[in-house]
Amino acid sequence: MSKKLVEAMAELNEDLVIAEVKNLISRNIPVLKIIGYLQEGIGIVGKRFEEKKYFMSELIISGEIFKEASKILGETIPSGTSKYGIFVIGTIYGDIHDVGKNIVNTFMSSNDFEVVDLGVDVPPERFIEAIKQYKAKVVGISCLLTNCFDNVKECIQAIEDAGLRKEVKILIGGGPVDEGTCKYVGADAVCKTAQQTVEYCKECAYLSISFI
Ligand code: B12
Structure with missing residues (x-):
């Protein structure tokens, strides 16, 4: 479990999130697992928002960081055909x-x-x-x-x-x-x-x- 990534996401530390995502990719950790860590981290952001420790600006930043990380993860996924419609x-x-x-x-x-x-x-x-x-x-x-x-x-x-x-x-x-x-x-x-x-x-x- 990448506690580091969960915490970096919860703390809104974009540089660390990106570095850790790249690190996990290079260690062949499955993309879905990495998304799971990011989701756990953003879940903490949501909780802090509920508890009024974070505000709207933090929610916005968390969404942006997740999107940046998703872009990097998306590049590792080959695009498919449209055979299923x-x-x-x-x-x-x-x-x-x-x-x-x-x-x-x-x-x-x-x-x-x-x-x-x-x-x-x-x-x-x-x-x-x-x-x-x-x-x-x-x-x-x-x-x-x-x-x-x-x-x-x-x-x-x-x-x-x-x-x-x-x-x-x-x-x-x-x-x-x-x-x-x-x-x-x-x-x-x-x-x-x-x-x-x-x-x-x-x-x-x-x-x-x-x-x-
Ligand atoms: C980032 C965020 C925002 C960002 C969104 C940025 C963006 N571009 O999406 C911004 C700042 C805009 C935002 C705004 C608001 N937010 Co908001 N937000 C979040 C936060 C922190 C993360 C959401 C997220 O991206 N999760 C990560 C993704 C990967 O998870 P996911 O969406 O669940 O998706 C996964 C699955 O669910 C599934 N899935 C998703 N969609 C679909 C669709 C289909 C068809 C299928 C099959 C599967 C599927 O697959 C995904 C991958 O596994 C959540 C907290 C949380 N725990 O979710 C609060 C949260 C959702 N927000 C909340 C609130 C209250 C708001 C606001 C009302 C705040 C306000 N006072 O204005 C506004 C509403 C704006 C609006 N009209 O929509 C509450 C909702 C509470 C509730 N009971 O409804 C939450 C839960 C925070 C909280 N704990 O209070 N938010």
Whole structure:
């Protein structure tokens, strides 16, 4: 376990985070493990924010450091083909967190999915348009704010009202979401990591829920 990386992230020491990420890569530590350390560190940032030891500026900095580290990690991951077809993803409206969503994108791309990223603060209409435009079979909705769970629910209801619900699997993810959230919002599955997302989507492909 790289206590050094967890602590450097929690302390917002960008130079040390970057140096340690490079060090772990050079020691062939798996990328997912490194992301796990970064996530543990940023989790501490979140806790300190809750405890009012950190403020908004620290949250912003932590997101930037994570993005810089992700860039370096992303360069080590070979890009794949798009043989499994299109995966549409976006962060639900009201929410602008995108660090985790972007990690999912990198892993999905490198595992042979073509990713259509709708960005952050995405309203239901954009998801619906994208499902129609790309004939998507799996849609991912990212949500890190508990007060946006209702927006996710509304979005899934809107997809249903548009007559598209039976055509797509809807996956949700983001720090606070769990099985209970999944049930509440009416999604098909929740994935806690990028790797789980890849596995779930590949399983859909193997079960011949063709993505193409
Ligand atoms: C960085 C950060 C920010 C940055 C975001 C920068 C960015 N570009 O994303 C900024 C400064 C903008 C921010 C703002 C706010 N934040 Co903020 N933020 C965080 C923090 C510290 C880290 C989030 C993060 O990047 N995690 C790392 C990534 C890698 O993890 P992840 O997103 O969970 O992703 C993984 C999985 O969940 C999954 N996944 C993610 N998305 C998806 C999608 C799909 C489809 C799937 C399948 C999987 C999947 O895969 C990823 C890789 O494993 C968290 C604390 C925490 N513990 O998460 C608070 C936190 C989420 N924020 C919080 C709050 C309150 C806010 C603000 C409301 C603060 C304010 N007063 O304004 C605003 C809201 C702004 C808005 N409207 O969205 C709270 C939310 C509390 C709650 N109960 O809802 C948290 C939990 C902090 C806390 N403990 O209080 N924040």
